[in-house]
Each structure stands twice: as C-alpha cells, then as structure tokens.
Amino acid sequence: MTTPHGQVETPAFMPVGTQGAVKGLTHRDLESVGAEILLSNTYHLYLRPGDDLIARRGGLHRFIGWMKPILTDSGGYQVFSLAARRTVDEQGARFRSHLDGSAHLLTPEKATDIQAQLGSDIAMVLDECLAHPETADGRALVRASMERTLRWARRARDRFLAIRDGVVPEVVVTNPGQAQFGIVQGSLYPDLREESARETVQMGFEAYAIGGLSVGEPPDVMYEMVARTTPWLPADRPRYLMGTGTPHDLVESVARGIDLFDCVLPTRNARNGQLFTTEGKLNIRNACFAEDDRPPDPACGCYTCRTCSRAYLRHLAVANEITAATLNTLHNLNFYLDTMRRIRDAISLGRFEGFRVAFHQSLSRQPPDS
Amino acid sequence: MTTPHGQVETPAFMPVGTQGAVKGLTHRDLESVGAEILLSNTYHLYLRPGDDLIARRGGLHRFIGWMKPILTDSGGYQVFSLAARRTVDEQGARFRSHLDGSAHLLTPEKATDIQAQLGSDIAMVLDECLAHPETADGRALVRASMERTLRWARRARDRFLAIRDGVVPEVVVTNPGQAQFGIVQGSLYPDLREESARETVQMGFEAYAIGGLSVGEPPDVMYEMVARTTPWLPADRPRYLMGTGTPHDLVESVARGIDLFDCVLPTRNARNGQLFTTEGKLNIRNACFAEDDRPPDPACGCYTCRTCSRAYLRHLAVANEITAATLNTLHNLNFYLDTMRRIRDAISLGRFEGFRVAFHQSLSRQPPDS
Numbered sequence: 001m002t003t004p005h006g007q008v009e010t011p012a013f014m015p016v017g018t019q020g021a022v023k024g025l026t027h028r029d030l031e032s033v034g035a036e037i038l039l040s041n042t043y044h045l046y047l048r049p050g051d052d053l054i055a056r057r058g059g060l061h062r063f064i065g066w067m068k069p070i071l072t073d074s075g076g077y078q079v080f081s082l083a084a085r086r087t088v089d090e091q092g093a094r095f096r097s098h099l100d101g102s103a104h105l106l107t108p109e110k111a112t113d114i115q116a117q118l119g120s121d122i123a124m125v126l127d128e129c130l131a132h133p134e135t136a137d138g139r140a141l142v143r144a145s146m147e148r149t150l151r152w153a154r155r156a157r158d159r160f161l162a163i164r165d166g167v168v169p170e171v172v173v174t175n176p177g178q179a180q181f182g183i184v185q186g187s188l189y190p191d192l193r194e195e196s197a198r199e200t201v202q203m204g205f206e207a208y209a210i211g212g213l214s215v216g217e218p219p220d221v222m223y224e225m226v227a228r229t230t231p232w233l234p235a236d237r238p239r240y241l242m243g244t245g246t247p248h249d250l251v252e253s254v255a256r257g258i259d260l261f262d263c264v265l266p267t268r269n270a271r272n273g274q275l276f277t278t279e280g281k282l283n284i285r286n287a288c289f290a291e292d293d294r295p296p297d298p299a300c301g302c303y304t305c306r307t308c309s310r311a312y313l314r315h316l317a318v319a320n321e322i323t324a325a326t327l328n329t330l331h332n333l334n335f336y337l338d339t340m341r342r343i344r345d346a347i348s349l350g351r352f353e354g355f356r357v358a359f360h361q362s363l364s365r366q367p368p369d370s
Numbered sequence: 371m372t373t374p375h376g377q378v379e380t381p382a383f384m385p386v387g388t389q390g391a392v393k394g395l396t397h398r399d400l401e402s403v404g405a406e407i408l409l410s411n412t413y414h415l416y417l418r419p420g421d422d423l424i425a426r427r428g429g430l431h432r433f434i435g436w437m438k439p440i441l442t443d444s445g446g447y448q449v450f451s452l453a454a455r456r457t458v459d460e461q462g463a464r465f466r467s468h469l470d471g472s473a474h475l476l477t478p479e480k481a482t483d484i485q486a487q488l489g490s491d492i493a494m495v496l497d498e499c500l501a502h503p504e505t506a507d508g509r510a511l512v513r514a515s516m517e518r519t520l521r522w523a524r525r526a527r528d529r530f531l532a533i534r535d536g537v538v539p540e541v542v543v544t545n546p547g548q549a550q551f552g553i554v555q556g557s558l559y560p561d562l563r564e565e566s567a568r569e570t571v572q573m574g575f576e577a578y579a580i581g582g583l584s585v586g587e588p589p590d591v592m593y594e595m596v597a598r599t600t601p602w603l604p605a606d607r608p609r610y611l612m613g614t615g616t617p618h619d620l621v622e623s624v625a626r627g628i629d630l631f632d633c634v635l636p637t638r639n640a641r642n643g644q645l646f647t648t649e650g651k652l653n654i655r656n657a658c659f660a661e662d663d664r665p666p667d668p669a670c671g672c673y674t675c676r677t678c679s680r681a682y683l684r685h686l687a688v689a690n691e692i693t694a695a696t697l698n699t700l701h702n703l704n705f706y707l708d709t710m711r712r713i714r715d716a717i718s719l720g721r722f723e724g725f726r727v728a729f730h731q732s733l734s735r736q737p738p739d740s
Contacts, residue, residue, distance in 0.1 A: 021686055021693040026700075028673065049685045053661060057681060065677045291423060303398065307435045311427060315419045316391055322695055323391040330396075 001238050001259070003069040003121035004177035005061060006036075010238055011254045011343055013336045014039040014071055014262040019048070020064040022333070023267055024325035027066050033302060033334040034341070037069040037121075039262040042114055043078030047097050047104075051117040052172075059119030059174025071262070072120035074111040074156075074183075077243070080129040088128060090148065108156040112180070116163050119174030125156035127183040127211050142187040146196050149185045156180070157203050179206035181240060187212055188221060190228040197232035208233045209240035209260075214249070223252050230257030247276060247339055251359050254343050255352070266336045270328035273317040276335045278362055282310070284328065289314040302334035303327075371608050371629070373439040373491035374547035375431060376406075380608055381624045381713055383706045384409040384441055384632040389418070390434040392703070393637055394695035397436050403672060403704040404711070407439040407491075409632040412484055413448030417467050417474075421487040422542075429489030429544030441632070442490035444481040444526075444553075447613070450499040458498065460518065478526040482550070486533050489544030495526040497553040497581050512557040516566050519555045526550070527573050549576035551610060557582055558591060560598040567602035578603045579610035579630075584619070593622050600627035617646060617709055621729050624713050625722070636706045640698035643687040646705045648732050652680070654698065659684040672704035673697075 001008040015022050015030060018041045022030055030038070040060060045051060057063040060070055076093065079086060083095035083104075092107030108126045115123035127149040130142060160180045162168050182205035186192035200208060210229050213222045226241060233239045240260035241253050250261055266276060273285040277297035282289070284296070292310035304313070304327045316324035339359075346355035371378040385392050385400060388411045392400055400408070410430060415421060427433040430440055446463065449456060453465035453474075462477030478496045485493035497519045500512060530550045532538050552575035556562030570578060580599050583592045596611060603609045610630035611623050620631055636646060643655040647667035652659070654666070662680035674683070674697045686694035709729075716725035 019685070019689045019691055020682070021691050024692040024696070026673070026693060026696055027677065044689075048689060049660065049681075053681075056661060057663060057679070063679070063685075064682055065679070290419065291426060293427060303396070307397065309427070309433070309435070311419075311423075312390070312434055315389070315433075319389045319414075319418060321389055321391050322394040322692055323396060325692055326394070326396055326696065 001069075003037075003179070004175055005067060005069045005121050008036045008069055009344055010259040011250075011340055011347075012037060012260055013250065013340045014260065015333050015336075016041075016262055016264050016267055017064075017066075019044045020060065022329065023271065024322070024329045025333075027064075029326070029330055030066075030333070031068075033330060034337045035068075035333065037071060038066055039071050039073065040064075040118075040120065041078060042072045042075035042111065042118065043082065043106075045072075045118060046075060046114050047099055051114045055117035055119070055172040055174055059117075061119065061175070069121045071122040071260075072115050072118055072124065073242075074124040074126040075106055075114065076111065076126045077129050079106055090151070092126070092152075108152040109159040112156050112159040112163065113168070113171045116160075116171050116173050116175075116178065119178065121175065121178060122206075123160070123178055123180045124209065125153045125180065125182055125205075127152065127185055130185075130187060130212060130215075138187070139189060139192075142185075142189055142192055146185045146187075146192050149183065150196065150199050153182050153200055153203060153205075157182070157205065181205055181207045181209050183209045183211040183242070184229055184233070185212045186229075188217060188225060190225070193225060193229045194232055197229055201232065201234065207237040207240065209242050210258075211242045213241065214244040214263075219246075219249060219252070222249070223256060226253050226258060227256040233257075247336070247363060248360065250336070250339055251343065251356050254347075255356060261340075266332035267329050270332040271325045273324070273328065274332075275313075275328060276332050278335075280363055284310060284313050285317045286314070296331055297335070300331065300334065300338070302331050304331040304334075371439075373407075373549070374545055375437060375439045375491050378406045378439055379714055380629040381620075381710055381717075382407060382630055383620065383710045384630065385703050385706075386411075386632055386634050386637060387434075387436075389414045390430065392699065393641065394692070394699045395703075397434075399696070399700055400436075400703070401438075403700060404707045405438075405703065407441060408436055409441050409443065410434075410488075410490065411448060412442045412445035412481065412488065412494075413452065413476075415442075415488060416445060416484050417469055421484045425487040425489070425542040425544055429487075431489065431545070439491045441492040441630075442485050442488055442494065443612075444494040444496040445476055445484065446481065446496045447499050449476055460521070462496070462522075478522040479529040482526045482529040482533065483538070483541045486530075486541050486543050486545075486548065489548065491545065491548060492576075493530070493548055493550045494579065495523045495550065495552055495575075497522065497555055500555075500557060500582060500585075508557070509559060509562075512555075512559055512562055516555045516557075516562050519553065520566065520569050523552050523570055523573060523575075527552070527575065551575055551577045551579050553579045553581040553612070554599055554603070555582045556599075558587060558595060560595065563595060563599045564602055567599055571602065571604065577607040577610065579612050580628075581612045583611065584614045584633075589616075589619060589622070592619070593626060596623050596628060597626040603627075617706070617733060618730065620706070620709055621713065621726050624717075625726060631710075636702035637699050640702040641695045643694070643698065645683075645698060646702050648705075650733055654680060654683050655687045656684070666701055667705070670701065670704065670708070672701050674701040674704075 086095040111126040182200040238259040289310040295305040456465040481496040552570040608629040659680040665675040
C-alpha cells in the first residue's frame with residue numbers, strides 16, 4: 001500500500017495511538033518493533049488539542065513527529081462509545097465532550113474536514129455504529145442504519161472531493177495526497193453487507209473497510225461475515241477490518257481477504273499485564289512467574305524478551321511501575337507485527353495454509369496459568 | 371570510580387530506579403542518555419519482591435538486567451519517610467510496611483545483609499535520618515542521633531567484613547566485590563559534622579557520603595555544611611552527597627568537593643511536566659506552550675529535544691499520556707547527565723570556575739512562564 005508518507009507492506013497491523021502516541025511508547029520504540037503505519041483517533045484529537053491547532057502546526061505528522069503513514073478513524077466510533085448525551089439524526093451525531101461537556105455536532109462533512117486538517121494519509125468516512133443487534137426487529141434497524149451510512153458516505157465523499165478540488169477554503173489541507181476509505185456496514189446480515197458493499201464501492205473511494213464487526217459476536221460469526229463481504233470489495237485495493245482483533249482473528253481474516261487491521265488489544269492488555277506469546281497468553285502478574293527466569297516468549301526477539309525475565313516483568317507489573325507498560329506494550333506490539341510479517345512471508349512463499357494450521361496449533365498450547 | 375560492574379566517570383549523577391526501574395524508562399533509554407550508574411532503594415526491594423527472591427535470581431543486576439554499576443541506599447531514609455508506626459531504638463528501626471502493614475525490624479546488620487543479597491556495587495550503612503532541626507534543643511538531639519549513627523556504622527562495618535570473610539552463611543553474597551560507604555551526619559552543626567566525619571573515616575569504609583542535608587534548609591546553608599564536611603573526607607575516595615539536588619546544587623557541591631549525587635528531582639518533576647533546560651525550568655503544561663514549535667531545550671541533543679516540540683509535549687502532558695512521562699524523564703535525565711559531563715570537561719580543562727559562573731548565569735535566564 002502506497003501513501004504520501006511511504007509504503008506499507010500488507011497485510012498490516014496498525015498500532016493505535018489514540019491521542020498521537022501509543023500509550024507508553026515513544027515513536028522510536030514503535031519503529032523498533034517495525035511499525036509502518038499508525039492509527040490515530042479523530043474524536044480525541046478534535047477535542048484536544050483540536051484539529052485547527054494541529055493544522056497550524058503543519059498537520060498531525062509534523063505535530064507528533066511521526067513521518068510514516070497515519071490512518072485516522074472518522075471519530076464516529078468514539079462518539080458512539082465515549083461521548084455523553086448523544087443523539088443521531090440524518091444530519092449527524094450530536095454529543096457532549098467526555099472531557100468538558102461541551103456540545104458538538106459531528107457530520108459526515110465535519111469528520112471529513114477534521115481529517116483533512118489533521119492530514120492523515122488515510123481518512124475514514126463517518127458511519128453509524130450499531131451495537132450487536134440482539135432484538136427481533138434487528139434487521140429493520142440494521143437496514144435503516146446501513147442506508148443512512150450510505151447517504152453519509154456519499155456526503156463525505158462529495159466533501160472530500162470538494163476539498164481536493166480546492167473549493168472549501170475554510171479547511172486547511174495539510175496532506176494533499178490524503179486517501180479516503182469507505183466503510184461497509186450491515187451487521188450480521190449477509191445480504192445487507194452485500195448491498196452496502198456494492199453501493200459503497202460504486203462511490204469510488206480509494207479503498208474500503210468493514211465496520212460493525214468485533215462488537216461482541218462470536219468469532220466464527222465474524223469470520224463468516226468477513227467471508228461474505230470481501231468478495232464485493234475490489235481485490236486491487238486494501239480491505240480493512242476495523243477494530244479487530246485477537247491473533248487468531250488476524251490469521252483467519254487474512255485467509256478471507258483482509259489486508260489491514262487495527263486493535264487496542266495488544267496495547268491495552270499489555271498495560272493490564274497480559275502478554276501474547278507464540279504459546280498463548282501470559283498474565284504476567286500471576287504468582288507463578290515470581291521466580292521464572294525465562295523471557296516472556298523464548299521464541300521472540302523483541303527488546304523486552306531479549307533483556308527481561310518473567311520474574312522482573314512480574315515485579316514491575318505488581319509494583320505498578322510505568323516501565324511495565326512500556327516493556328509489555330513493546331512485546332505485544334512486536335508479537336502482533338511479527339505475526340503479520342510471518343503471514344506475509346507465508347503468503348509470498350505460497351505456504352499460507354500450512355502457516356495457518358501451525359499458528360493455531362501453537363497458540364492453543366495455552367500455558368497452565370492463563 | 372571503579373566497581374565490579376565497570377567504571378563511572380566522576381563527578382557523577384545517579385538516576386533513581388526505586389524498584390529496579392527508572393519510572394517511565396527502559397534500561398536502553400537510560401543508556402541512551404549516558405547513565406553509568408543506577409541508584410536503587412533497599413527498602414522497596416526488601417519489601418517487594420524481597421532480597422531473598424532477588425538473591426535466588428543471582429542478584430539485582432541479573433534480576434533487572436542492568437549490568438552497569440548499582441548503588442543501593444540502606445533503606446533508612448524510606449523507613450523514616452514512608453513506613454508506618456515507626457519506632458527507633460539502639461537496636462534499629464521497627465516499622466510497618468506501607469504496602470501490607472507487616473512488621474519489620476531494620477538493624478544495621480539487617481540493612482547490610484539485604485544489600486549483600488541484592489549485590490549492589492555500593493552498599494550504604496544504615497543511618498538515623500533526622501528532619502531539619504528547628505527546635506532550641508536541636509543540638510543535643512543531633513549529637514545523640516549522630517553518635518547513634520556512628521555506633522550503627524561500626525556494627526554495619528563489622529557485619530560487612532564478616533560477610534566478606536564468609537562467616538555469615540545465611541547471607542547469599544551475589545556480588546563479592548561490593549563496597550560499603552559510611553555516612554556523615556551532624557545536621558547543621560559544623561563541629562558535629564567534623565566529629566562524625568573523623569569517626570566514620572576512622573572505621574575504614576571504601577568511601578563516604580554526606581547524609582541529612584537537602585531536608586529543607588536553604589541552599590546556602592547546605593553548601594556551607596558541605597564545605598565544612600568534605601575537608602574531613604579522604605580526597606582519593608568518592609564523596610557522595612545524598613539526595614541532592616537542583617542543577618545549581620550539583621555545580622555548587624562539586625565546587626566544594628562532591629563526586630556523587632542522586633536525586634528524584636529530574637525524574638519526579640518530569641512526570642509532573644517540569645522540564646529542566648539550559649535556560650531554566652519549563653512547566654510544559656502551561657498554555658503558553660500550546661503552539662510552541664520549538665524543542666524543549668534548543669541547546670539539548672536528547673531524543674526528546676530532537677524529535678518533539680513543546681506543543682506536542684504539552685498536548686501529551688495535558689492528555690495524561692504515559693508517553694509524556696517517558697519523553698520528559700528522558701530529557702531531564704539527559705540534562706542532569708549532560709550537566710555532569712560539562713562539569714567533568716570543565717574540570718579536566720582547568721576551567722571549572724568559568725563554567726560555574728556561566729552555568730548559573732544561563733540558568734537564571736528564567737523564561738517568563740516558570
């Protein structure tokens with residue numbers, strides 16, 4: 001995948017740097033584990049420090065000092081999960097800031113404008129995010145929401161093209177080569193997914209994402225929905241599965257045609273002391289690691305595994321040392337990025353199926369503590 | 371200064387890694403700013419994870435993966451400042467753990483044993499720490515405490531030599547080349563300082579520290595006490611001023627014969643957003659930095675100053691990002707260690723007095739915000 005800030009080998013995993021930093025890591029830490037692209041959150045940056053301020057700094061890349069590719073979400077997901085007193089109508093989403101209670105209106109146009117000012121390499125359209133529909137009238141709700149997302153996508157694309165054409169002077173464009181991805185919705189209804197995909201592709205975005213999964217449904221259901229959606233998305237453009245997932249999810253979704261992932265799992269769980277390894281998960285705070293001199297993952301070559309024992313990491317985690325977050329996050333991100341490297345290698349060698357089987361067998365050897 | 375884990379250029383500043391890590395930094399971060407020796411806290415490590423556990427891991431160096439020199443304090447200072455329900459008698463200090471309320475007795479022998487098991491390169495004797503004496507009967511109190519510290523030092527030295535002679539089998543020695551420093555007390559009474567120094571030197575420690583300063587007295591009073599104490603300490607051994615201090619303190623204390631320093635100021639203040647620079651202090655959370663594209667210190671070559679603007683650091687600090695602690699700590703430690711490098715250069719060029727004047731003039735150019 002080529003962006004104004006360089007190339008990204010796909011399939012790729014994007015570490016999440018919500019407010020312009022991956023929690024606990026410096027950018028050089030991030031580069032040391034081989035991250036090629038960073039995801040940042042429009043909702044958070046819009047509220048603080050503000051997209052106007054970032055545009056005056058020359059855009060997000062220059063503001064945060066990360067000169068490799070950046071993808072920004074639309075802000076919609078955080079509005080639906082974090083903001084207070086949220087109401088949605090055809091115009092957009094009204095909400096109150098979780099920081100200071102101030103009132104805001106996020107429209108498809110506004111989400112496009114903010115991301116143009118941030119100057120990410122990839123901007124996402126604003127979509128409506130539904131929770132996993134449990135109710136009997138789910139289908140009608142999902143159809144209505146999916147259709148609204150299509151109308152919002154049209155508006156977002158029109159705004160994006162107008163900005164690109166230079167006819168929106170109030171928006172400061174900090175990255176003229178920005179791409180915009182459409183998002184397929186439709187929850188767990190394959191026919192609605194198909195309809196959403198066909199209509200979205202019709203609008204001619206640079207590439208496409210699958211939204212509204214990883215929201216509580218069983219993994220197999222998610223895999224099935226991915227498999228029923230990717231055939232409708234152009235094979236020559238990256239396909240991005242938003243907000244996913246576990247190591248298992250990555251491999252299974254690549255098998256179904258996905259090229260891009262993001263997820264807070266490796267970073268958030270690291271801060272809670274959960275380490276992903278080639279032999280399953282370790283909860284490093286467990287007493288069984290108090291005198292364990294082995295590295296977290298003997299098969300891993302990251303800084304943490306090269307220099308720290310489980311006993312030391314357990315001590316730091318139990319003592320609530322900030323450094324524990326750094327070391328654990330470094331390892332988990334390296335594990336995720338290494339998984340993607342192994343996937344790419346397997347694909348290029350024509351051995352993906354063999355890799356897939358071996359990977360799941362390896363992960364299923366859960367250590368006794370987990 | 372030569373230790374079993376390598377040499378340390380003096381005068382030197384020791385970053386504080388209380389629980390076996392400098393808060394927010396990895397060891398490679400620490401090496402990147404040129405740290406040559408780490409200070410770690412006996413009180414914290416004794417309570418958690420315990421010196422027995424660390425001894426079973428092969429000692430503190432191997433446990434934490436830091437193979438350069440380590441100095442451990444005696445634990446006394448933390449017992450006097452952190453522990454609950456503390457009572458002191460001739461035997462030692464009884465206290466309750468601040469973690470779980472468990473009862474402990476720290477004697478001069480016990481402090482020596484713990485440090486032998488930790489295997490630091492430099493162990494400190496247990497001393498009695500008095501607060502800055504404000505009362506009229508201060509002198510009698512100080513004399514009694516100073517004399518007790520001398521008796522404790524004798525016991526600590528005897529224990530240290532017994533351990534070195536291999537006649538204390540219950541103590542696992544993880545660093546046979548460990549040195550032990552005595553500590554001069556006497557508060558703000560020059561004659562008591564002199565008496566304490568003479569008696570302590572008489573005991574024949576590998577080197578000597580000055581304790582009981584930087585506890586609230588004005589800087590000039592501290593400098594005067596340092597000046598009245600160092601003449602009684604051997605010139606061919608490092609002289610260590612414990613728990614000090616500001617950049618100004620470092621330069622003025624070197625001028626009075628000090629070779630070793632430790633202080634939480636650069637690391638603790640970094641986590642609160644205060645940055646030390648060649649032009650004074652910056653409180654990076656201040657609104658005036660919101661759109662300041664300059665590095666924290668244009669004269670600094672650290673990673674933070676090479677890659678981050680004040681605007682970005684302000685954003686991270688205001689957003690309470692963990693990464694702010696890392697970036698600010700990196701800079702502050704680099705500033706302290708760079709100050710020591712400049713002091714050493716000036717001394718070796720025979721230009722220390724000129725450096726001293728220029729340094730204070732530079733620091734006194736306080737930016738308007740601080």
